[in-house]
Amino acid sequence: xxxxxxxxxxxxxxxxxxxxxxxxxxxxxxxxxxxxxxxxxxxxxxxxxxxxxxxxxxxxxxxxxxxxxxxxxxxxxxxxxxxxxxxxxxxxxxxxxxxxxxxxxxxxxxxxxxxxxxxxxxxxxxxxxxxxxxxxxxxxxxxxxxxxxxxxxxxxxxxxxxxxxxxxxxxxxxxxxxxxxxxxxxxxxxxxxxxxxxxxxxxxxxxxxxxxxxxxxxxxxxxxxxxxxxxxxxxxxxxxxxxxxxxxxxxxxxxxx
Numbered sequence: 001x002x003x004x005x006x007x008x009x010x011x012x013x014x015x016x017x018x019x020x021x022x023x024x025x026x027x028x029x030x031x032x033x034x035x036x037x038x039x040x041x042x043x044x045x046x047x048x049x050x051x052x053x054x055x056x057x058x059x060x061x062x063x064x065x066x067x068x069x070x071x072x073x074x075x076x077x078x079x080x081x082x083x084x085x086x087x088x089x090x091x092x093x094x095x096x097x098x099x100x101x102x103x104x105x106x107x108x109x110x111x112x113x114x115x116x117x118x119x120x121x122x123x124x125x126x127x128x129x130x131x132x133x134x135x136x137x138x139x140x141x142x143x144x145x146x147x148x149x150x151x152x153x154x155x156x157x158x159x160x161x162x163x164x165x166x167x168x169x170x171x172x173x174x175x176x177x178x179x180x181x182x183x184x185x186x187x188x189x190x191x192x193x194x195x196x197x198x199x200x201x202x203x204x205x206x207x208x209x210x211x212x213x214x215x216x217x218x219x220x221x222x223x224x225x226x227x228x229x230x231x232x233x234x235x236x237x238x239x240x241x242x243x244x245x246x247x248x249x250x251x252x253x254x255x256x257x
Contacts, residue, residue, distance in 0.1 A: 015132050039061075062105075089119060159188065161184050
């Protein structure tokens with residue numbers, strides 16, 4: 001099975017929601033993917049996506065601190081930290097949620113470890129890079145830079161680049177995606193869209209770290225009780241959530257997810 005890397009070079013783009021929906025889409029197809037986070041963790045030991053799936057997420061954290069390499073008198077300690085990430089690439093079958101602060105470290109690690117060469121030599125499963133952006137010029141520029149750093153620079157042997165246009169911030173009409181197309185020139189590039197979710201349940205899902213798939217499996221009575229809302233809001237919110245998720249799953253299905 002492939003490895004799916006969900007990434008962004010800035011926070012607030014919808015990356016964790018994307019990783020959640022990719023993971024859920026694969027589960028709907030009865031594919032046993034692992035869910036992995038390389039991102040900040042709080043006092044509970046969980047990343048943001050780890051709070052949605054506390055018993056399912058493998059938490060990698062954000063890398064070895066500089067102080068640890070000094071105390072161990074071992075400059076290669078930060079590199080070895082990410083070797084566990086490399087093991088996931090060799091076996092495949094994982095959805096990886098990468099924090100923006102982690103991507104540069106992993107690019108550096110991949111170059112030092114000659115990951116592309118080793119993966120090709122071992123005929124490892126394909127990697128699909130899924131990057132998400134809102135309709136903002138700087139966000140689109142960040143996606144282009146991320147593709148250049150990870151793919152064009154040869155850090156990872158990415159088979160397919162999937163750019164997800166997150167419409168939560170509005171329409172992409174009038175936004176130029178030419179730099180993304182230029183950065184990915186000669187490679188498999190696809191664009192999909194995630195519409196804005198207008199369900200009344202959304203703020204409650206975010207506040208309580210309730211996965212979308214869990215909410216979809218519940219009844220309006222369950223949701224009204226769980227979130228302390230009126231049955232009318234629960235029912236309408238559930239119908240809107242189903243409509244939104246069906247569209248997201250359809251968009252992901254277009255690129256084989």
